[in-house]
Amino acid sequence: MEETLNIDKKYVENSLKQKINVLKDNRFLMDEVFIPISKALKIDVDEVIEIFLKKLDFTSCYELHAYAEQARMGCLGRKVDIDLGLCWLCDFFGLIKKEEADLIRKKVVELHVLHKKPYEEALEEGRKLIIKLLREE
Amino acid sequence: MEETLNIDKKYVENSLKQKINVLKDNRFLMDEVFIPISKALKIDVDEVIEIFLKKLDFTSCYELHAYAEQARMGCLGRKVDIDLGLCWLCDFFGLIKKEEADLIRKKVVELHVLHKKPYEEALEEGRKLIIKLLREE
Structure with missing residues (x-):
């Protein structure tokens, strides 16, 4: 039981890391979405990315580039x-x-x-x- | 005939003067319409007023304040x-x-x-x- 929980936890952690990488590695998203929004709201760009991560599922993160265009x-x-x-x-x-x-x-x-x-x-x-x-x- | 033409000409001139006064005397229109538009287009504010005068009839000039709000x-x-x-x-x-x-x-x-x-x-x-x-x- 505990092992299953650990696997689940690891899965969530990995999934989050993947999402962070998808968003952070995308120069277009950084320049055209996260940085402009962080400037408009006067909050740190990392917080903007966190908000996107919190609100969007994995598929939406992959689709973000298309939306952003x-x-x-x-x-x-x-x-x-x-x-x-x-x-x-x-x-x-x-x-x-x-x-x-x-x-x-x-x-x-x-x-x-x-x-x-x-x-x-x-x-x-x-x-x-x-x-x-x-x-x- | 010539007199009629002169009267017509005078009427047009007076009408134009009235239109100019209606627009120029209105501080709200100057501050909220003509000056912002002249800044956006980078042209003289007098030319902006002339364009409005050329494009709008007398009634529209009077209604301009309401539209501008x-x-x-x-x-x-x-x-x-x-x-x-x-x-x-x-x-x-x-x-x-x-x-x-x-x-x-x-x-x-x-x-x-x-x-x-x-x-x-x-x-x-x-x-x-x-x-x-x-x-x-």
Whole structure:
């Protein structure tokens, strides 16, 4: 009985170690998920990883990378909306059409994520497009 | 005929002046709409006002204040999502429930807009709530 309990305990410990390794060894997850979240919440990055480990099962940890790719594009798009004032110009004042805003947001995200342009430079491209539209050039 | 044209021209000029005054005299619109947009787009605030004037009719200019109140709350909420990492934690990784994220976002926006707490301090309140939830305290 005791032996079975020990085997169970060892299994849990090994499983936890595996989960920690899966998450810690992934540079993309560190750079794109854990570090940004630790900065946003102003808590230690190790605590962020612990929270993910506590909340996610093993399969979800393996799938995290795929989710993170989606999240990176999605959350960056929302940041672009704020940084370029698209939230105001498109959604609330209707000075830019929704389709135009979608294209501009996509362009900035792609320039940064796919073409590795620094965020500020990608943003500047989006800014130019918006100003052109507003000036009706 | 010429006189009629002159009257028309004068009418247009007066109408434009009225629109400019409506927009320029409104401190709320200046602080909450035109100045933030001019900063986001890195163009002169006078050009932002001109763009609004060009795109909006007289009635819309009068209604702008009401739209701006909505926009202020809406766009601020989206900024809170980014600044607190709620976009990641809730929408993509599901570590925070949607209802919880909605309450936290609302709390931060209200603290800042209604209770005039500086944005960083309001954000700090939201941050504490998120950490409490993640730590399951």
